[in-house]
Amino acid sequence: MERKEILYKSTRSDSAPISASQAILKGLADDGGLFVPVNIPALDKTPAELAAMDYRGVAYEVMKLWLTDFTEKELRHCIDSAYDSKFDVPEIAPLKETSDAFYLELFHGATIAFKDMALSILPHLMITSAAKNKAENEIVILTATSGDTGKAALAGFADVKGTRIIVFYPKDGVSSIQERQMVTQKGDNTCVIGIRGNFDDAQTGVKKIFTDPALKEEMASHGFQFSSANSINIGRLVPQIVYYVYAYTRLLKDGRIKEGGKVNYVVPTGNFGNILAAYYAGRMGLPVGKLICASNSNKVLFDFFETGTYDRNRPFILTSSPSMDILISSNLERLLYHVSGDDAGVDGRLMNELSRTGRYSVTDSMREAMKDFAGGYATEEETFEEIRTVYEKDQYVIDPHTAVASAVYRRYKKETGDDTLSVIASTASPFKFESAVMKALGQPADLDDLELADRLSEIAGVKVPEAVSGLRGAEVRHKTVCGKDGMEKEVRRFLGM
Numbered sequence: 339m340e341r342k343e344i345l346y347k348s349t350r351s352d353s354a355p356i357s358a359s360q361a362i363l364k365g366l367a368d369d370g371g372l373f374v375p376v377n378i379p380a381l382d383k384t385p386a387e388l389a390a391m392d393y394r395g396v397a398y399e400v401m402k403l404w405l406t407d408f409t410e411k412e413l414r415h416c417i418d419s420a421y422d423s424k425f426d427v428p429e430i431a432p433l434k435e436t437s438d439a440f441y442l443e444l445f446h447g448a449t450i451a452f453k454d455m456a457l458s459i460l461p462h463l464m465i466t467s468a469a470k471n472k473a474e475n476e477i478v479i480l481t482a483t484s485g486d487t488g489k490a491a492l493a494g495f496a497d498v499k500g501t502r503i504i505v506f507y508p509k510d511g512v513s514s515i516q517e518r519q520m521v522t523q524k525g526d527n528t529c530v531i532g533i534r535g536n537f538d539d540a541q542t543g544v545k546k547i548f549t550d551p552a553l554k555e556e557m558a559s560h561g562f563q564f565s566s567a568n569s570i571n572i573g574r575l576v577p578q579i580v581y582y583v584y585a586y587t588r589l590l591k592d593g594r595i596k597e598g599g600k601v602n603y604v605v606p607t608g609n610f611g612n613i614l615a616a617y618y619a620g621r622m623g624l625p626v627g628k629l630i631c632a633s634n635s636n637k638v639l640f641d642f643f644e645t646g647t648y649d650r651n652r653p654f655i656l657t658s659s660p661s662m663d664i665l666i667s668s669n670l671e672r673l674l675y676h677v678s679g680d681d682a683g684v685d686g687r688l689m690n691e692l693s694r695t696g697r698y699s700v701t702d703s704m705r706e707a708m709k710d711f712a713g714g715y716a717t718e719e720e721t722f723e724e725i726r727t728v729y730e731k732d733q734y735v736i737d738p739h740t741a742v743a744s745a746v747y748r749r750y751k752k753e754t755g756d757d758t759l760s761v762i763a764s765t766a767s768p769f770k771f772e773s774a775v776m777k778a779l780g781q782p783a784d785l786d787d788l789e790l791a792d793r794l795s796e797i798a799g800v801k802v803p804e805a806v807s808g809l810r811g812a813e814v815r816h817k818t819v820c821g822k823d824g825m826e827k828e829v830r831r832f833l834g835m
């Protein structure tokens with residue numbers, strides 16, 4: 339079947355649309371907006387047809403509709419290079435059923451968090467995009483991380499020819515395993531820097547460097563161009579749509595739902611990328627019921643869905659789910675664009691207000707267009723209690739991020755009586771946040787990382803993943819720490835400019 343061409347434009351102004359490969363290369367639009375599709379493509383296979391395919395097959399059927407300037411050969415090559423034995427299960431994203439819900443395990447890749455689902459393919463999409471556009475500059479990936487993106491991007495880009503990668507993380511805002519994973523990263527093209535600040539500081543700093551026109555020119559004169567591995571890149575977003583479709587087709591195949599039956603998705607949310615992918619899956623024609631957006635104590639999104647006002651003026655709280663410790667959810671900008679009737683003027687004004695005052699309110703009609711979203715949040719106490727509850731009921735150990743979603747779902751179901759089959763996105767392995775998990779389970783937690791992993795392995799009845807056992811004795815290669823105003827200087831130093 340002929341593929342309908344999909345082009346991408348900015349959320350903030352009516353710039354000329356560009357191809358998928360160009361949008362992947364650029365990362366962010368020149369006006370600081372994010373790239374969105376001019377039209378959202380529709381699935382051209384039925385869920386029953388997709389149910390006969392494996393993960394890679396479903397990935398191709400979904401991604402071909404978005405990345406329309408990739409040939410079949412190019413796209414299949416990217417998919418086959420990403421979803422291979424780096425994942426420790428053949429299903430890639432298995433579904434685990436417990437007494438109360440289904441957990442979609444998105445943590446079977448190299449760094450045991452869901453970021454691997456997209457970041458194992460992004461380098462391939464990017465190199466292919468560079469070749470298609472005859473880009474000659476070396477690609478410099480600049481990324482801010484709340485912990486998981488950084489390592490997954492480093493693992494994806496390490497030693498990839500024609501690329502370099504620089505990762506900034508909040509020095510005191512990530513778990514011990516997360517930091518250790520990053521600072522031991524190998525590869526001469528990698529650079530990891532801790533910043534004295536939180537994730538929002540890191541993200542704001544990266545965006546500033548990214549959109550500085552003078553720096554962009556100077557970079558080009560040295561043979562470099564920036565791109566982003568953050569979830570603002572559509573090359574991150576599109577691969578994430580795949581597993582929502584995939585999960586649906588597995589439920590169909592197992593007879594758990596009838597064709598056309600709706601499924602709710604519950605997503606532990608930070609930057610709003612993962613849940614936005616679920617929204618896009620629904621817009622493509624997948625029968626999606628509610629999209630339940632779960633926050634931790636940084637519940638800016640919960641308040642937004644309750645009141646229609648987004649307000650980041652509040653204390654930033656460090657929690658045991660650090661990848662969700664975010665007050666500016668970048669990808670919400672894309673949802674606002676779509677629910678305003680694809681009006682870049684509206685979105686541009688809201689984003690301007692956000693950067694000026696830290697808040698904005700949306701109209702009633704925009705709220706109406708978001709009625710399939712439900713917001714919820716879980717406190718630290720509720721998160722820990724949820725880890726215990728799920729373990730006691732099913733001997734299944736979940737990580738704190740997944741536990742936030744699981745707790746939110748439990749409350750949602752009780753309060754609404756909605757018993758639609760629900761899939762909870764399980765975004766990290768409990769081994770990545772083992773100290774919090776052990777505490778929640780009432781176990782001693784003040785042990786060395788690797789000892790803790792062995793204990794957790796006994797309790798959970800699962801093997802210690804290679805991503806953790808491989809840290810034993812690994813050399814610390816990255817030691818730089820800078821203030822939030824020193825980020826550009828560090829970038830220059832690494833690039834020799």
Ligand SMILES: *Cc1c(COP(=O)(O)O)cnc(C)c1O
Pocket residue numbers: 451452453486487569606607608609610611612613661662739765766
């Ligand atoms: C990144 C991350 C999230 C949040 O995902 P977003 O796409 O930023 O909303 C949740 N859980 C884990 C473990 C993560 O790494």
